Amino acid sequence: MARTLYNRLGEIKGITKLVDDVVDLHMGNPTISPRFVPYRDQPDQLRLIKQHTIHFFCAGAGGPQEYKGRDMVTTHKGMNISEQEFMAVVDDILEAMDVNNYGDKEKKDVLAILYSLKEGVIRL
Template identity: 30%
Template sequence: MAQSIYADIGGRDAVESVVSDFYDRMFADDDLTPYFDGVDKQALFAHQVQFISAVAGGPVEYDGDDMESAHDGMGITHEAFDRTAENLEAALRENDVPDEHVEAILDEVEALRDPVVEEDVEAPAGAV
């Protein structure tokens, strides 16, 4: 049986490092920070670690809201979704995740575009 991406990249410590780098990038991006106004960043970090762990085949089951419910009313645009994926890719690569695993994780993220992006909702002021 093939080893999971989660195990291959170094397990929970590696995922936490990726997520930490990812949010450093997200919170430094002036076009994306409006999406995080009033958000509990510790809870967000914990959910993201759980989500990435589950996507990467780790021994973790994501128990957060489904993607559509979790992002409903946030006004996430295609541009914001793309920037988020770019930040995740940069964080994965910064943490030496092998290319094939980066692509597999980004494919899983891309599959979430439709439930996350809201076509007819206005983005927060100052957001892309």
């Protein structure tokens, strides 16, 4: 039986670590930090965003978690996210995957997911 992306990423524990690392990178990335740094003063909101992201990613990677948050279009509507910001997010995710020693197959699969979401994120 083939292992799902969820399994290959270390299930919820691995995905939680990945999301934590990605958010840390976003906080220091000058292209997108203005969107994330304000949440440093809102720890409850940041925790909620991370939890939604973890469940969204787990569900999308084949895990048993159910995502109960908003869809991509609703979440990003009115944010006017640029192509450069989207690419900065992608770069941070790939960097976090490198730090966590994920292989090329996992990175390729994650990139496929990210690019499938692109139209629901940019310039809404």
